[in-house]
Amino acid sequence: MKPTIYDIAKEAGVSGATVSKVLNNTGRISEKTRNLVLNIAEKLNYQPNLMASALNGKSIFTIGLIVPDLSNPFFALVARKIEDRGHELGYNLVICSSDYIRTKEEKYISLLLNKKVDGIILMSGFEDISLVKALVLQDVPFVVVGRDIPSLDVNVVSIDNFLGGYLATSHLIEQGHTNIGFVGLDVWSNRERYKGYIKALSENGINVCENTVYAKETSIISGRKITAKLFDSQQNLTAIFACNDLLAVGVLEEARAKGKEVPKDLSIVGFDDTVWAQTSYPKLTTIAQPTDKIGKKVMDLLVLQIEDKINRKQQIILKPELILRESTTRNK
Amino acid sequence: MKPTIYDIAKEAGVSGATVSKVLNNTGRISEKTRNLVLNIAEKLNYQPNLMASALNGKSIFTIGLIVPDLSNPFFALVARKIEDRGHELGYNLVICSSDYIRTKEEKYISLLLNKKVDGIILMSGFEDISLVKALVLQDVPFVVVGRDIPSLDVNVVSIDNFLGGYLATSHLIEQGHTNIGFVGLDVWSNRERYKGYIKALSENGINVCENTVYAKETSIISGRKITAKLFDSQQNLTAIFACNDLLAVGVLEEARAKGKEVPKDLSIVGFDDTVWAQTSYPKLTTIAQPTDKIGKKVMDLLVLQIEDKINRKQQIILKPELILRESTTRNK
DNA sequence: ATGAAAGCGCTAACAC
DNA sequence: GTGTTAGCGCTTTCAT
Numbered sequence: 009m010k011p012t013i014y015d016i017a018k019e020a021g022v023s024g025a026t027v028s029k030v031l032n033n034t035g036r037i038s039e040k041t042r043n044l045v046l047n048i049a050e051k052l053n054y055q056p057n058l059m060a061s062a063l064n065g066k067s068i069f070t071i072g073l074i075v076p077d078l079s080n081p082f083f084a085l086v087a088r089k090i091e092d093r094g095h096e097l098g099y100n101l102v103i104c105s106s107d108y109i110r111t112k113e114e115k116y117i118s119l120l121l122n123k124k125v126d127g128i129i130l131m132s133g134f135e136d137i138s139l140v141k142a143l144v145l146q147d148v149p150f151v152v153v154g155r156d157i158p159s160l161d162v163n164v165v166s167i168d169n170f171l172g173g174y175l176a177t178s179h180l181i182e183q184g185h186t187n188i189g190f191v192g193l194d195v196w197s198n199r200e201r202y203k204g205y206i207k208a209l210s211e212n213g214i215n216v217c218e219n220t221v222y223a224k225e226t227s228i229i230s231g232r233k234i235t236a237k238l239f240d241s242q243q244n245l246t247a248i249f250a251c252n253d254l255l256a257v258g259v260l261e262e263a264r265a266k267g268k269e270v271p272k273d274l275s276i277v278g279f280d281d282t283v284w285a286q287t288s289y290p291k292l293t294t295i296a297q298p299t300d301k302i303g304k305k306v307m308d309l310l311v312l313q314i315e316d317k318i319n320r321k322q323q324i325i326l327k328p329e330l331i332l333r334e335s336t337t338r339n340k
Numbered sequence: 341m342k343p344t345i346y347d348i349a350k351e352a353g354v355s356g357a358t359v360s361k362v363l364n365n366t367g368r369i370s371e372k373t374r375n376l377v378l379n380i381a382e383k384l385n386y387q388p389n390l391m392a393s394a395l396n397g398k399s400i401f402t403i404g405l406i407v408p409d410l411s412n413p414f415f416a417l418v419a420r421k422i423e424d425r426g427h428e429l430g431y432n433l434v435i436c437s438s439d440y441i442r443t444k445e446e447k448y449i450s451l452l453l454n455k456k457v458d459g460i461i462l463m464s465g466f467e468d469i470s471l472v473k474a475l476v477l478q479d480v481p482f483v484v485v486g487r488d489i490p491s492l493d494v495n496v497v498s499i500d501n502f503l504g505g506y507l508a509t510s511h512l513i514e515q516g517h518t519n520i521g522f523v524g525l526d527v528w529s530n531r532e533r534y535k536g537y538i539k540a541l542s543e544n545g546i547n548v549c550e551n552t553v554y555a556k557e558t559s560i561i562s563g564r565k566i567t568a569k570l571f572d573s574q575q576n577l578t579a580i581f582a583c584n585d586l587l588a589v590g591v592l593e594e595a596r597a598k599g600k601e602v603p604k605d606l607s608i609v610g611f612d613d614t615v616w617a618q619t620s621y622p623k624l625t626t627i628a629q630p631t632d633k634i635g636k637k638v639m640d641l642l643v644l645q646i647e648d649k650i651n652r653k654q655q656i657i658l659k660p661e662l663i664l665r666e667s668t669t670r671n672k
Numbered sequence: 673a674t675g676a677a678a679g680c681g682c683t684a685a686c687a688c
Numbered sequence: 689g690t691g692t693t694a695g696c697g698c699t700t701t702c703a704t
Contacts, residue, residue: 012697023675028699035700036673055454059400060697062391063680070434070455078423081615084416088437091410100434100451102402104427105420119432122387123402228618257619283413286560287589289621344681355691360683367684368689392681395696 011052019048031056062124070100071310072120072128074113078105080226082252082280082297083131086153089303090129097311099126106132108195114139121146127310129153133195149313153306155196156323163313164323165306169197172295172328173204176249176277179293179330181212184339185247185275188214189238191231191259192251194222201251201279223255231258232265239266246274246339253278253285256292260335271337281331290334298326343384351380363388394456402432403642404452404460406445410437412558414584414612414629415463418485421635422461429643431458438464440527446471453478459642461485465527481645485638487528488655495645496655497638501529504627504660505536508581508609511625511662513544516671517579517607520546521570523563523591524583526554533583533611555587563590564597571598578606578671585610585617588624592667603669613663622666630658 013027020027022041029035030045037045048054062068071094075083091101102125104116113132117139120128127149134140137157143150144162151163180188190205192198209216221237223230231250235258238245250256256278263274270276270290278285281296305324312318345359352359354373361367362377369377380386394400403426407415423433434457436448445464449471452460459481466472469489475482476494483495512520522537524530541548553569555562563582567590570577582588588610595606602608602622610617613628637656644650 014697024698025675025677025700026673028697029674032699038673041673055450057395057456057697058454059391059394059456060680061699063389063395063682063697064699065680066699068391068455077420078410079413079417079420081411081413081416084413084419085411087435088409088411091435091437095436100436100455102432102434103419103423104432105423118387123390123400123432254615254619283586283616284619287586287616287620346681356682357684357692358690360681361690364683370689373689389681392696393683395681395698396683397696398683 010057011054012057013054015052016045016048016054019052020044067126067314068124069098070102070123070125071307072116072123072125073101073103073131074106074116074120074128075103075131076106076108076133077226078103080254081284082282085282086131086299086302089299090307091303093304093307097307099307099311108133108135110136110139117143121148126314127151129306129310133197135195149310151306151310151313153302155200156325161321163309163321165302165309165326166197166324167297167302167326167328169200169328170204170207172279173201173249174208175204175328175330176201176279176295177205177208179332180247180249180275180277180336181208181214183247183275183336186214186339187242187245187247189235189242189245189248190251191234191238191248191255192222193226193255198222198251201249205249226252226254228254228258228261231255232262233258235259235262236266247276247336248274249277251279253280253282253288253292253294256294256335257284257288260288260292271335275336275339277336285331285333288335293333293336294331296329296331298329301326342389343386344389345386347384348377348380348386351384352376399458399646400456401430402434402455402457403639404448404455404457405433405435405463406438406448406452406460407435407463408438408440408465409558410435412586413616414614417614418463418629418631418634421631422639423635425636425639429639431639431643440465440467442468442471449475453480458646459483461638461642465529467527481642483638483642483645485634487532488657493653495641495653497634497641497658498529498656499629499634499658499660501532501660502536502539504611505533505581505583506540507536507660507662508533508611508627509537509540511664512579512581512607512609512668513540513546515579515607515668518546518671519574519577519579521567521574521577521580522583523566523570523580523587524554525558525587530554530583533581537581558584558586560586560590560593563587564594565590567591567594568598579608579668580606581609583611585612585614585620585624585626588626588667589616589620592620592624603667607668607671609668617663617665620667625665625668626663628661628663630661633658 017024106112131153223234278292278294285292285294438444463485555566610624610626617624617626
């Protein structure tokens with residue numbers, strides 16, 4: 009069997025309580041006993057049983073992460089950054105993919121709560137804010153990532169999605185485009201990007217195309233379908249802003265299928281700066297999210313709440329950035 | 341405070357033990373008490389404390405997954421498949437990225453063991469088999485994914501890597517290529533693929549190029565560098581087999597940089613059939629891994645070992661498949 | 673500075 | 689059928 013504190017205690021000729029104190033650096037113990045206990049613990053290769061201390065209200069050093077879809081490279085990347093920072097701080101990640109489905113979001117939250125995780129990271133859409141509200145009452149540290157919830161005082165780490173949409177669209181406008189389509193998902197972040205898109209258009213006195221259609225899901229197929237619709241309703245489109253790179257690749261493919269050359273006949277701006285932006289042909293001009301910073305900020309904020317029991321909520325909004333590549337060009 | 345079984349017991353006017361029995365469907369209890377207890381549990385929104393039952397040697401319904409890199413879309417995809425099957429069976433995943441680094445592999449194994457996970461999935465390379473050997477002694481259910489360990493009697497789910505390499509190379513040979521380069525990582529699976537590559541070559545009486553160089557890591561840059569070296573040492577290369585799609589994209593880019601057209605001047609076969617294979621230009625001919633099946637088999641096998649305490653180890657080897665796309669063509 | 677004892681929430685003999 | 693009791697491994701008063 010694995011050694012317990014009592015095995016150490018017996019060997020050291022002290023009580024279990026003393027061993028516990030040494031191991032936790034609590035109470036007062038003499039240098040002598042401390043060293044003795046530490047040595048024996050080392051010798052026995054003692055590993056604390058986290059379940060037991062968890063029962064006593066201690067931390068279990070595990071954090072729950074709810075993402076829309078782990079197999080989506082963007083989320084996988086952010087998850088990895090969070091994981092890395094977590095490990096630096098001594099925490100593990102339990103990851104759950106929600107597919108933006110409410111019932112799954114709900115199920116996973118309660119699952120994680122059951123497992124007594126120290127905190128939860130909400131990177132799914134959570135269109136149904138009541139789920140988040142419920143979490144507030146539970147008094148479990150958590151932070152919302154990728155979207156803001158202005159109506160709730162909760163921890164948030166997000167990029168300025170509005171700015172992202174604005175940046176993307178402004179770039180297209182600067183290139184001389186006036187007929188710019190929008191492709192996105194019907195989720196909070198994308199709707200914010202849409203507002204930025206609208207803002208850029210109206211600032212430049214450009215008519216907003218009414219036929220904005222949201223894609224069903226993030227996939228090439230979905231991107232293609234939505235683009236086909238756009239092409240149908242607006243013959244003279246010269247540019248499209250897609251709310252994520254994969255959708256942008258869908259746009260790219262549909263354009264190619266329709267005999268349009270990118271960027272000559274159609275300029276495209278993507279979002280996220282995922283691997284797709286760098287490996288598609290042509291490479292995508294896109295809006296980059298500072299994933300490194302996001303991962304670090306999220307974890308730091310969460311651990312701050314967990315360990316220091318700080319109660320003041322924070323909203324951290326990071327800046328997205330335009331990355332120029334080959335999918336946009338001046339409209340002639 | 342969250343309700344415990346004693347809260348239920350008090351309200352139902354029975355003992356804690358009885359409640360426990362009802363909740364676990366163990367022992368014998370009358371329909372009446374059973375319903376009473378169940379109703380009260382429901383009313384109180386009782387949630388069992390998994391830590392407490394874990395202390396009693398019960399399952400914690402959590403499984404550890406060690407992958408090389410979660411931000412690599414291929415691993416993210418497999419992780420997602422495993423996650424899905426896990427949730428179907430009632431298990432969560434704690435994910436750790438090892439970067440193929442031995443110390444991390446070791447650290448995460450002991451971390452997961454500390455957390456008393458019910459089982460561990462080893463999807464990292466584990467070049468140092470002693471780590472796996474140590475796990476065997478711990479009597480923790482685990483399964484190795486993506487590589488075989490012929491010298492050890494452990495659970496394995498993997499594809500036939502040798503066959504994969506053979507398939508890829510044979511395809512190239514059929515297309516008339518005789519000067520075929522190899523690009524891969526110095527890890528077990530890739531070395532097996534290399535053997536398959538060699539087999540195909542020698543079966544067809546083709547000289548093996550001696551300058552096989554392994555890439556440092558899975559990245560476009562690494563793929564480009566290695567390809568540049570290959571081009572230098574072998575001027576008349578007409579095809580390259582890359583051990584993963586990202587490396588293949590690197591090959592693609594380097595070829596383009598050197599003014600070679602794909603597939604006209606250089607045919608490329610990738611591996612994994614990740615999103616890259618579908619979004620690169622031209623799209624990659626590649627060897628697909630049955631990720632769905634892998635995820636399911638892994639989880640099923642592991643849970644079988646956990647729940648039924650089955651001790652007979654299983655080695656499940658799945659077949660990879662050649663997917664024809666646009667990056668290979670007949671050599672003229 | 674150290675130890676005895678109670679208890680975290682639950683399970684599992686064993687009694688009744 | 690149901691309750692009593694003794695732990696699981698650890699933390700934490702409270703004595704000493």
